[in-house]
Amino acid sequence: SLPAAPLVRYTYTEAGELLAVYDRSNTQVRAFTYDAQHPGRMVGHRYAGRPEMRYRYDDAGRVVEQLNPAGLSYHYQYEQDRITVTDSLNRREVLHTEGGAGLKRVVKKELADGSVTHSGYDAAGRLTAQTDAAGRRTEYGLNVVSGDITDITTPDGRETKFYYNDGNQLTAVVSPDGLESRRAYDEPGRLVSETSRSGETVRYRYDDAYSELPATTTDATGSTRQMTWSRYGQLLAFTDCSGYQTRYEYDRFGQMTAVHREEGISLYRRYDNRGRLISVKDAQGHETRYEYNAAGDLTAVITPDGNRSETQYDAWGKAVSTTQGGLTRSMEYDL
Incomplete structure (x- = not known):
């Protein structure tokens, strides 16, 4: 419900x-x-x-x-084709831009450590090249109409090519060494097979013409795995190639509440009214509990034997100390 x-x-x-x-x-x-x-x-x-x-x-x-x-606080200074960003420690970055209206793009970054990176774009504002601080350039070839990446050339000149069907779905990738991986789709556009660079194929089967998620997968060895899904796309059962089945249960919010494995091995999960995990209990009643602060940071974990580990956070959610077994470790951060 x-x-x-x-x-x-x-x-x-x-x-x-x-x-x-x-x-x-x-x-x-x-x-x-x-x-x-x-x-x-x-x-x-x-x-x-x-x-x-x-x-x-x-x-x-x-x-x-x-x-x-x-x-850190930040100050922004705007010029014709340049934005200067200065933080509260007086570190400065400069962003150089080109283009107008919605096509304005950052083409050069001067970082606080003195390094510089560059980016190139096509007439539609799509990324076509990046040069890192060491001068290494990576280029991206694009389909003029769809914008799909058709090839990537790395700084060493090695090229990877990408191919698509009429629905803009990736169908093949050819690596610089010439090896190819492939994907095939059915009429509705669902993935029905994947072939790796080594030639091994995994096949996907669906229950009917309307199913969006596969009911079975069969790998190159012929081993088949079965999946059962809820109408909301949640995995209800998974059966591996040996027939070993795992079942899953969910609450009305879609959060997993139970996992049932063979031989009576089960785990039960509880959540608070904000949807945060507060308890994991096994079939024997062994329970691990979790506590949080108002910001949602995990502050304590209590194991089945009663041992408690705690974490303290600063105002921005960074852990500043952990306490476990009477031993406290403190953390400090730079800016």
Whole structure:
């Protein structure tokens, strides 16, 4: 059965601006603040349990400053074909751009360590080449109409070619050594076979003309594996080539709640009202439990024998200490 309550809820300002996002437990997970003088201009954004990031704009409506109270802040300076980004440690990156309107692309990056990278694009703004800081150039050939990558040439001159059908589905890859891998599809566009570079083929069979997921796969040795799916695309049962079957159960939110293997071996999973895993229990009743903070960071794991390991985080969700068996390890980070 489907959930009676909404999975996600949104609230808006009177001007129609997104104000907050709530999860299925009705817990606020994101919040937004806007400039009263400029409708639609976001000046603050916060995730649950995290500090608020603030934004300042110039008269043209461009972000000129991003303020992070518990981390690096950034300043943006705009010129004709250049954007300079300076962080709160005075490290600078320069982005050089070409093109206009929706086709403006970054063609050169000057990084804070002095290195420089380049990118090339076609007339439609699609990536055609990249040159790294060491001067090594990789080129991408594109289909003019579809934009599909037709070949990649690496800095050493080795070329890999890609082929597609009329539905833009990948049908073959030819490696620089001449070896080829292939894919075949049926009329509805479902994958029916894959042949590796070594010539081994895996075949896929479907229950009917409307099935999107395969019912069986047969490898090059003739070994067959069977899959049963729910109408929501969840794997309900998997039978390997020896006949060993594993079954799966799910809750109404689509989260896996049980795994049943042969010989009575089962695992049961429980979640809190926010969808976070809080317990894994086996058929003998041995249980591992999990705890979280308001931001969703995993803070504790309690094993079946009662041993507890804990993790502490900074404001941005980076682990700063772990405690297990009375021993605490601390972590520090650079910027």
